[in-house]
Amino acid sequence: MESEVCKRPNGASGEDILPLSEKIPASAPEVTQHPSGKKRHGQVIQILRALSFGIFFTLCILAVHISQCIGSPLYFYRRDWYDRYMSRTKEFFGLTVISMTQWWGPTTIRVSGDAEVAPELSKTLDGRIECSFPERMVMIANHQIYTDWLYLWWVGYTNIPKMHGHLYIILKESLKYIPVIGPGMAFFGFIFMSRKMATDQPRLAHRLNRLKQVHTSPTGKKFRNPMWLLLFPEGTNASRNGRAKSAAWAKKIGVADLRHQLLPRSTGLLFCLRELKGTIEYVYDCTVAYEGVPRDGFGEELFTLAGTYFQGRPPKSVNFHWRRFKVDDMPLDDPEKFDAYVRQLWIEKDELLEQYYTTGRFPSPDRPHVVTEVKTQHTLEFLQVFSIVAFSIILIRWVMQVWSIFMWLPPFRWMF
Numbered sequence: 001m002e003s004e005v006c007k008r009p010n011g012a013s014g015e016d017i018l019p020l021s022e023k024i025p026a027s028a029p030e031v032t033q034h035p036s037g038k039k040r041h042g043q044v045i046q047i048l049r050a051l052s053f054g055i056f057f058t059l060c061i062l063a064v065h066i067s068q069c070i071g072s073p074l075y076f077y078r079r080d081w082y083d084r085y086m087s088r089t090k091e092f093f094g095l096t097v098i099s100m101t102q103w104w105g106p107t108t109i110r111v112s113g114d115a116e117v118a119p120e121l122s123k124t125l126d127g128r129i130e131c132s133f134p135e136r137m138v139m140i141a142n143h144q145i146y147t148d149w150l151y152l153w154w155v156g157y158t159n160i161p162k163m164h165g166h167l168y169i170i171l172k173e174s175l176k177y178i179p180v181i182g183p184g185m186a187f188f189g190f191i192f193m194s195r196k197m198a199t200d201q202p203r204l205a206h207r208l209n210r211l212k213q214v215h216t217s218p219t220g221k222k223f224r225n226p227m228w229l230l231l232f233p234e235g236t237n238a239s240r241n242g243r244a245k246s247a248a249w250a251k252k253i254g255v256a257d258l259r260h261q262l263l264p265r266s267t268g269l270l271f272c273l274r275e276l277k278g279t280i281e282y283v284y285d286c287t288v289a290y291e292g293v294p295r296d297g298f299g300e301e302l303f304t305l306a307g308t309y310f311q312g313r314p315p316k317s318v319n320f321h322w323r324r325f326k327v328d329d330m331p332l333d334d335p336e337k338f339d340a341y342v343r344q345l346w347i348e349k350d351e352l353l354e355q356y357y358t359t360g361r362f363p364s365p366d367r368p369h370v371v372t373e374v375k376t377q378h379t380l381e382f383l384q385v386f387s388i389v390a391f392s393i394i395l396i397r398w399v400m401q402v403w404s405i406f407m408w409l410p411p412f413r414w415m416f
Helices: 043-076 079-104 148-158 173-177 181-187 195-213 240-253 267-276 305-310 334-358 380-408 410-415
Strands: 108-113 122-123 129-131 137-141 169-172 192-193 214-216 220-225 227-231 281-288 317-326 370-373
Touching: 043 108, 043 305, 043 380, 079 148, 079 181, 079 305, 079 380, 108 122, 108 195, 122 220, 122 370, 137 148, 137 267, 148 169, 148 173, 148 281, 148 317, 173 181, 173 192, 192 195, 220 370, 227 240, 227 267, 267 334, 281 334, 305 370, 317 334
Parallel strands: 108 317, 137 227, 137 281, 169 192, 169 227
Antiparallel strands: 108 370, 122 129, 214 220, 281 317
16 A cells, blocks of 8 residues: 655655644644745746746647647538547647646646546556546546646546547636637637526537537448546535535525535536437546645635746645446436435545545555656657647748749749
């Protein structure tokens, strides 16, 4: 079994020999000292890190978006080619966020699973984790901070076969108006929701219909495209305001509020599962916890963008506990029963989080936790992000050179 000593990621000196429960009292409502310690970088280094981070992220995002625009005409020619092409650009974005976390915000990832999922988690000789989750599934998770999706995207990268090009996320509609990033997410096939089911249902049905379409290979074999559909049933990340609204909602519907999460809303998940039933077998549930967040605290107040990537204070560890449930066993025919079913899942997740806050670990009775880091398999793998743009530039220059030579041949000189 894994030692209770939590090593610092990426070669930081020393070891943290105190268990989590001793570092931060379980009953402390506030954190007087940051769980990742003092700022590792002074003001000048922070500015340099911010500049380098900004340059890297901007160049990669522009390369991804330009690549998307180059391939967008495929939509009107062959939809299946278009989907495969955009999946490739989605891989580029996945490599971008994985690389930026590896270099600017390295952290330990500790993964465990229940008796069914644990055998699907293994570790390679070079210290990476390999998951063997199915190619088509719905993934649900509690929502701690805004970077949850980033770490879950990395999980897709670790899967065999790799799934970081086949992740689909349901997002707030307001995000599609962010310059470059919003249109890029639309190219990815992400689903934007206004939280008004009358408005959302037609567009959601359209997108889900695309995700369950049957294709035919050149050999005549029928298949569906790989798909991981990620939903956060809580609707937003845990915060003080969110906790107050959750408590008010619990009181209104006459149920007990949760201790460490927001109450989940089941309507969107129910609609997705009804639409996808017969095309997926399992829903995979991930319970996420960040080391250092106190029992009554909120991760968004501790692990900000600046703190994680510029000040050198990322979470010491991000902890995942996986479970899975058969879609056929879920009460999809009765909305009230399904709502109670999802709420029970969240009650169980709350117990898992309670154990984490008490012991510093999620349960893993049959197998040890898999401990690894967010990193790519190859250091320069991120260069793939620029491959389509680079090839296009080379091709355009070659065409221009050939054209100039062609136009100066004797039969065409009269034109000039």
